[in-house]
Amino acid sequence: MIDTIIWLHDKGLSISHPLFELPNAGTPCFFIWDDGYFKQRAYSLKRLVFIYESLCEMPIQIVQGNTLEIFTEMRPQKIITPYTADTEINHLIKQLAKGVAVETIRSKPFSMTPNSDVKRFFKYWSKAKKTALLEDAGKNL
Amino acid sequence: MRNLQNQFENRQALVNYVQKLAPWAEGDASEIKGGLSQGLEKLQAIDPINYGNTRNFSDGKITRLSPYVHHGIIDLNQIRNEALRHCSQPEQIIKFVQELAWRDFWQRVAEHHPEWVWKDVEPYKTGFKPQDYAEILPDDITSANTGIACIDWFIEDLINTGYLHNHTRMYIASYIVHFRRIKWQAGAKWFLSHLLDGDEASNNLSWQWVASTFSNKPYIFNLENVDKYFGMQVDMSSEHNAILDASYQQLTELLFPNLVERDRHD
């Protein structure tokens, strides 16, 4: 049984993502080429080629299969994966979380605006601009 | 579970391989290539100062970074940091950073209200009810045969490259929802299958913005507007774009007769 694994989905194709920082450095990482998932989303060949080309530039394993089945077979203790607002990926994550601990990690913030409910852009922007115009969103202020 | 190949002799070999993995997938590969190296090349070429005054034009200083951003290859923090290196005062790049912020905003909206990604956030402000809009996208649209020269040209671009300028996304969405009275969801779904940056939050909420189910009024455009921003590239003759060759007042009367009727009674 594997301890912890990093699962990169198609909305998080980067090995500079904060999830690779300690304590996860060196954790096995892979991408699952899940035909059913792509087919359900009706991705055109253009989209699939773009994803595959991006994967080929990354030092990670690409495995083919059904995401839920692969994780059931592997039985890791924990899955770490990039955060996304994408509803399909979040649906998959919810299903995975029934059998294993799943931790989602966010990319570096664009602004330090509290993650509160927003509806109109300019209301959000009036707060966001205070840090959005600073390097690393003013993290070191 | 099978390990897949990650090295190829050339791009065509990779495309053939992906085609075999997904024989059901439609179309051909785009000329736009994936990968961090391509994304970084585009990042190094940004012109965030001149972006502000030119972004609405076909040849404006837009970045074409969206496919890399959508796939998490390059993040907004990296782009903003790079943009800051191009200016002496942050005010010089405010428009650029504000556009990056639109992505951050849409992601936040989708995080808090995942149901809004596919459901109308508010009623249409067009004088029509949701049931007045067709569910399905007709073939003449998906095959770029609408008979409106500029719209067909933009659709072909979408199908061939998987990338569209923001303005042409707005034109196509407005044409589908308001000129053809089709539900925004049908158009949004079709965009998601083609756009390399196809992103549920940015795409669907922008479609709702055009449709008026997530804004105060419907977005419409006319031939004069397309001519101003895209005239050099596209067949702009009145003959081949007849329905668009009208004033905003005329188009409002044509497209939203119930609104005009209501205004008369107010």
Ligand SMILES: Cc1cc2nc3c(=O)[nH]c(=O)nc-3n(C[C@H](O)[C@H](O)[C@H](O)COP(=O)(O)OP(=O)(O)OC[C@H]3O[C@@H](n4cnc5c(N)ncnc54)[C@H](O)[C@@H]3O)c2cc1C
């Ligand atoms: C109907 C419609 C559908 C859209 N669908 C998508 C989509 O599926 N995916 C997507 O990423 N964007 C979408 N957009 C937003 C916008 O059109 C694209 O982000 C932009 O055109 C991408 O090109 P660029 O990278 O050259 O942008 P640039 O103008 O160079 O902007 C830089 C980056 O800022 C962000 N950005 C800029 N403008 C917007 C905007 N209005 N909304 C959200 N983010 C923005 C993008 O990440 C973009 O890569 C849509 C807009 C409309 C009107």
